[in-house]
Amino acid sequence: MRLSATALLCAWFIMGCSSDPTEPDCCTTGQPSLRIVNAFTTPVDVLIDGSVAIASIGAGAIATAAPAPGNHTLVLRPISSGVSLPQSIVTTTGAMRTVAVVRGSNGAVAAAVLDDTNSVVPQGATKVRVLHLAPSAGTLQVYRTQPDFQQPISWQFPFTYQAEPTSLSAPFYQSTVGSWEIRVWQTPADASGWANAAVKVVIPLAGGEKKTVLILDKPGGGVRIELL
Numbered sequence: 001m002r003l004s005a006t007a008l009l010c011a012w013f014i015m016g017c018s019s020d021p022t023e024p025d026c027c028t029t030g031q032p033s034l035r036i037v038n039a040f041t042t043p044v045d046v047l048i049d050g051s052v053a054i055a056s057i058g059a060g061a062i063a064t065a066a067p068a069p070g071n072h073t074l075v076l077r078p079i080s081s082g083v084s085l086p087q088s089i090v091t092t093t094g095a096m097r098t099v100a101v102v103r104g105s106n107g108a109v110a111a112a113v114l115d116d117t118n119s120v121v122p123q124g125a126t127k128v129r130v131l132h133l134a135p136s137a138g139t140l141q142v143y144r145t146q147p148d149f150q151q152p153i154s155w156q157f158p159f160t161y162q163a164e165p166t167s168l169s170a171p172f173y174q175s176t177v178g179s180w181e182i183r184v185w186q187t188p189a190d191a192s193g194w195a196n197a198a199v200k201v202v203i204p205l206a207g208g209e210k211k212t213v214l215i216l217d218k219p220g221g222g223v224r225i226e227l228l
Contacts, residue, residue: 001166004132010130012208019133024030024227025177028159031066031093032066032067032068032069032091032092032093032094032095032097033064033065033066033091033095033096033097034048034053034064034065034074034089034091034096034097034099035062035064035096035097035098035099035135036054036057036062036063036064036065036076036098036099036100037062037064037098037099037100037101037114037214037216038057038058038059038060038061038062038063038100038101038224039060039100039101039102039103039133039134039135039182039214039216039217040059040076040078040101040102040103040135041059041079041103041135041136041217042059042078042079042080043057043058043059043077043079043080044056044057044076044077044079044101044109045057045077045079046063046065046074046075046076046077046173047074047075047076047077048061048065048067048072048073048074048075049072049073050073050075050110052101053065054066055107056079057101058219059067059091059136059217060134060216060217060218060219060224061216062226064153067091068091069091069092069093070090070091071088071089071090072088072089072090072091073086073087073088073089074088074089074099075087075108075113076099076101076109076111076161078109082108084110084111087111088159089113097113097115098113098114098115098228099111099112099113099114100112100113100114100133102133102135102162103135103161110193114131114212114228116172116212119172119210121174121207121208121209121210122174122208123207123208124176124207124208125174125175125176125177125207125208126147126174126175126176126177126178126180126205126206126208126209127172127173127174127175127209127210127211128144128146128173128180128182128203128205128206128210128211128212128213129170129171129172129173129210129211129212129213130142130144130155130156130170130176130182130212130213130215131162131170131212131213131214131215132159132160132162132215133159133161133162133214133215133216134161134215134217134218134223135161135217136153136188136216136217136218137161137186137188137215137222138160138161139158139159139160139189139222139224140158140160140184140185140186140215141154141157141159141184141185141186141187141188141189141190141193142155142159142182142183142184142215143155143182143183143193143194143197144173144180144181144182144183144193145180146173146175146178146180147175147176147177147178147179147180148175148176148178149175151206152183152191152194153191154191155173155182157189172210177205177206177207178204178205179202179203179204179205180202180203180205180211181200181201181202181203182200182201182203182213182225183197183199183200184197184198184199184215184223184225185197185199196223199222199223199224199225200225201213201227202227203227210221211227211228212227212228213225213226213227214226214227214228
């Protein structure tokens, strides 16, 4: 049976919208989404244009809202009191925006946009970045293996909580096609902790793909990993 030109065009359009959800300009259909990552030490309320859109997101948790497309005023309000300055955010039809609630240098809540819009991955390559967003965890040991290098190697040392929004522009590391493995622990401060790391993730990636690894506080203590 022959497909009509219209059917072929629709199929092509749907496939074109399967891009990385962290990209703010992925697609042109569907409800806008705003993803909030609470990398602060206490629960927070999320207000959009003066109204509570998400109530009491726990520390280390992730939640989403669905504001209308356009310009909005975002306020992140800690339950434990504290002040958050309003900031402007633009939502686009069919796109997912990701904002982290972080602890600023003065201890107050701040916002940091996590969307990656300019890290192009060549065909035949893969990229990964890691963000330390666990304010209660202190200095962490974060090691990796990657498709073209199977010996555990430190991601960054020292790896401390990335409080300031400007520090969230952590670089992507590039490798070949295959699986990355990330492991996280607190001590010892060298690769000897690799075998017994309590937190780990394997990330298989095809050519042209990338992932962001978030290290977040875990309820009850310790840390956990989320992938974007």
